[in-house]
Amino acid sequence: MIDGYRITSDRSEMNIESIHNFISxxxxASGIPIETLKKAINNSxxxxxFSSQGLQVGFARMITDLSTYAYLADVYVLEEHRGKGLSKWLMREIMDHPDMQGLRxxxxxTLDAHGLYKQYGxxxxxxxxIFMENWNPDVYKNA
Known part of the structure; x- marks a missing residue:
């Protein structure tokens, strides 16, 4: 735990507007419509x-079947809250979550956070x- 902050996986506490403001x-995910983001959050x-004032200052989501596979997405900590170990704490909480155990x-x-993620395997x-993708980087420009 880090003084003045807490982490929750209770989806009902997520501040969609705050998350959308950063992610969009x-x-x-530049330009992602809020309805698309809501659907993504509801299925992750x-x-x-959260800060002690109740402001959402960071977020991450795992897209997962809860049995075999998970994809980590939309990870951020607001700039003014960086440098306090929040991203490492967030990653520990994700990796230690009961639903993230035993996945294959x-x-x-990521473009720029390889060092962080390497610390978590x-x-x-x-x-x-063997990996392929069907990538449409401009999908939100047409939405």
Whole structure:
């Protein structure tokens, strides 16, 4: 625990507007419509970081079948709350969550946080030649 903060996976506590404000300006989901984000959150295992004032200052979600696979997405901590260990604490909470135990594979994509994720067992693809994607980076521009 970090003084003045708490983490919850109670989806009902997530502040959709706050999350949308950050995610819709991110490099990975710029322009995402709020309805699309709501649907994504409703179908994911979510984690929120909250300040003692009740403000949502961080977020992450696992897209998962809760049995074999999970994909980590939409991870952030607001800039003014960085440097306090919140991202590491958030990752520990995610990795220790009971529903994240015994999975065969977890995946994620990142441009700039490889060092963080390596601390929690993530690595470059061992066999990138077997992975494929159907990627539409401009999907939200047409929404």
């Amino acid at each position: 300006h991110s490099y990975w 295992l979510c984690f929120g970081v 594979r977890m995946g994620l994509a 993530f690595s470059e693809l061992a066999t990138p030649e």
